[in-house]
Amino acid sequence: MQELSDEKTKDSVGSNTPFTMTDDHSKVAQTMIPVSTCSEECLPGYRRASKPELQKCCFDCVPCSEGEISNETDSVLCHKCPEDQWPKEINQCVPKPIEFLSYKDDIMVHGVSVISVLFFLKSSMILGIFILFRDTPVVRANNQTLSFILLVSIMLSFLCVFLFLGHPTHVTCMLRQTSFGITFSVAISSILAKTIMVYMAFKTTKPGISQRKFIGVKITNCLVFLCSFLQVVLSISWLYTSPPFPESNTHLYPDRIILQCNEGSMLAFSILLGYMGLLTAVSFIVSFLARNLPDSFNEAKNITFSMLVVCSVWVAFIPAYMSVAGKNTVLVEIFAIMSSTVGILGCIFFPKCYIILVRPELNSKKSISRRKH
Known part of the structure; x- marks a missing residue:
């Protein structure tokens, strides 16, 4: 009789174990940001554009305007290159070539x-x-x-x-x-x-x-x-x-x-x-x-x-x-x-x-x- 009671106790303990693991996963899931198209990172060359009708975490990735660059991920603003440089690519400023009537190149x-x-x-x-x-x-x-x-x-x-x-x-x-x-x-x-x-x-x-x-x-x-x-x-x-x-x-x-x-x-x-x-x-x-x-x-x-x-x-x-x-x-x-x-x-x-x-x-x-x- 005692052996049968011990087996039931083990079965009951075994049956409670899965319930405890599921509860831990739910707690971890509550601390993570849900992955969606609204929270994707904006690559260099783009800037964040917020959506007023949605949550603050939702935004669009808009390419920088002509003459501007962004060299950081999730950049809020694009900035212009210095006067002596120009954006050869959307994420990099390079020095402008100098042009005049040169004896070497013209x-x-x-x-x-x-x-x-x-x-x-x-x-x-x-x-x-x-x-x-x-x-x-x-x-x-x-x-x-x-x-x-x-x-x-x-x-x-x-x-x-x-x-x-x-x-x-x-x-x-x-x-x-x-x-x-x-x-x-x-x-x-x-x-x-x-x-x-x-x-x-x-x-x-x-x-x-x-x-x-x-x-x-x-x-x-x-x-x-x-x-x-x-x-x-x-x-x-x-x-x-x-x-x-x-x-x-x-x-x-x-x-x-x-x-x-x-x-x-x-x-x-x-x-x-x-x-x-x-x-x-x-x-x-x-x-x-x-x-x-x-x-x-x-x-x-x-x-x-x-x-x-x-x-x-x-x-x-x-x-x-x-x-x-x-x-x-x-x-x-x-x-x-x-x-x-x-x-x-x-x-x-x-x-x-x-x-x-x-x-x-x-x-x-x-x-x-x-x-x-």
Whole structure:
């Protein structure tokens, strides 16, 4: 009888044991957060967005906006990268690449440099030809000194292109616009003086006014000096009041930094270009009026074509300059500088070089007297 009671006691103990284990599991389950889609972790690159109609533990994982990142799990907010960095990925900021007209990486810089050097050498060769044949009629026509000044200013204009290339510095930013403005103003002033010389030469062919030739030379030389000096004054005033300076533009493009020259004062830059445009327009008008005057080796027609080229280039430059950004603005200005300078060189000096080198029989006093008769 006692053995049977012991077995019942063991059975009752065994039957109570499972009930005790189930109760422990329920207590553990009450301390755990239930797993659901509302409580999943937000990965880096996303942020939490709460759901007002549900519990605080429920939220959505929203990707960060463009230009922002989150590099933590369950981030509440996304943050922007520093100005010199950009989000290459949704969870990482990387440094922005720096962009400018570099001699190392930009093939356009190599092309522009080669073209500038070639035309500089051509200008030097023409200057050498004019010095070698300085006593011939075709060189002496319309004041050979003005031709030398014009050729030197053209050579310097080609060299000014290199101030627009490479890493912008304080020196290059201050010199690029002003140096070209002064040299190009000297060139246009020389062209204007040469055109006036055509008119003066026609007037001195009349009897009894031989002294006007000397007066005309003095007037033209003073004209070149005054027109160039005024541009020098404008440039110095610009550099003194609000000089250009290099800057890093981080807002133009989101993924790169543009190294450029800030012009300082756009009003001064506009006045500089406007003065050159005024000289060009006056030269074009005067040369157009003097194109048919009966003078030997009258270059007024060639000057008219050259000024037409210059006016066309710079009129097209204004909308092109305003419609591009970054280093393309510098390329547009370089194209305008080189195109206008090549137009002057080709229209005025190539025909004279053709007469000197290919048709020397036309470069003589007999040919001049035959033309007059």
